[in-house]
Amino acid sequence: MKPLVQVHNITAAYDNNVVLSNVNLDVNENDFIGIIGPNGGGKTTLLKIIIELLKPASGVIKKDPNLKIGYLPQVNSIDKQFPITIRDVILSGRFVNDKWWSKPSKQTLQKVDELLEFIGLKNVHNMPIGELSGGQMQRIFLCRALMSNPNLLILDEPNTYVDKTFEASLYNLLGELNKDMAILLVSHDVGTISSMVKTIACVNGGLHYHHSNKITNEVLQSYNCPIELVSHGHVPHRVLKHHEHE
Numbered sequence: 740m741k742p743l744v745q746v747h748n749i750t751a752a753y754d755n756n757v758v759l760s761n762v763n764l765d766v767n768e769n770d771f772i773g774i775i776g777p778n779g780g781g782k783t784t785l786l787k788i789i790i791e792l793l794k795p796a797s798g799v800i801k802k803d804p805n806l807k808i809g810y811l812p813q814v815n816s817i818d819k820q821f822p823i824t825i826r827d828v829i830l831s832g833r834f835v836n837d838k839w840w841s842k843p844s845k846q847t848l849q850k851v852d853e854l855l856e857f858i859g860l861k862n863v864h865n866m867p868i869g870e871l872s873g874g875q876m877q878r879i880f881l882c883r884a885l886m887s888n889p890n891l892l893i894l895d896e897p898n899t900y901v902d903k904t905f906e907a908s909l910y911n912l913l914g915e916l917n918k919d920m921a922i923l924l925v926s927h928d929v930g931t932i933s934s935m936v937k938t939i940a941c942v943n944g945g946l947h948y949h950h951s952n953k954i955t956n957e958v959l960q961s962y963n964c965p966i967e968l969v970s971h972g973h974v975p976h977r978v979l980k981h982h983e984h985e
């Protein structure tokens with residue numbers, strides 16, 4: 740098992756407000772880790788530290804020299820008014836590998852076409868992103884994350900807006916991609932996460948790692964945070980699991 744990222748004893752804070760303390764996490768090649776936890780627990784903050792958008796207040800992060808990260812941010816954090824087309828968003832993912840002044844290669848342009856085909860937006864590739872739905876934005880930014888052929892794919896709630904049909908193909912795709920890359924997936928949909936990922940990390944101010952994808956009663960009790968269970972049905976609803984000490 741080759742480690743791609745090793746997070747050692749990280750503390751993260753915004754101004755003086757500490758949101759993560761003493762967090763440890765190893766991400767190895769071909770891992771598929773589901774990150775769960777309550778709103779405001781620090782999941783996105785952990786991702787931002789791994790991709791170096793945020794500096795930890797203390798602690799160390801070690802990265803494999805060949806690490807290449809593809810990142811899909813939360814769609815509601817993206818400025819839809821930014822004047823850029825669907826094609827150019829996807830194409831911009833190449834800058835993880837390419838210099839900003841270089842011309843895209845034939846293979847790169849072909850890859851953009853394949854990705855556009857996959858998400859069913861080839862016919863509207865010149866549309867500005869301001870005209871897109873949340874689900875379409877999520878698909879486009881997933882493609883952007885895949886443009887660099889990453890060996891670590893980081894997804895922050897990729898299924899918030901996508902419809903059930905695309906969600907199924909998204910999950911199939913992630914299963915396929917995991918043969919060639921590690922995946923870190925933040926989601927509130929614990930039921931789905933449990934059926935896809937290999938291991939689970941619960942983030943709530945700290946991090947509790949579980950070496951399995953099975954969410955049993957024992958697991959729920961061993962976590963130091965409540966877990967949202969999403970129940971699908973005629974009326975989708977969420978059930979919040981409380982711990983005995985709460």
Ligand SMILES: Nc1ncnc2c1ncn2[C@@H]1O[C@H](COP(=O)(O)OP(=O)(O)OP(=O)(O)O)[C@@H](O)[C@H]1O
Pocket residue numbers: 753758776777778779780781782783784785
């Ligand atoms: N840029 C920021 N400045 C100040 N505080 C922030 C900032 N970003 C996040 N926070 C705070 O840090 C805490 C953790 O936020 P974070 O977004 O990491 O949680 P999360 O687990 O991803 O939540 P959610 O499930 O709602 O997306 C929250 O209390 C949040 O308000």
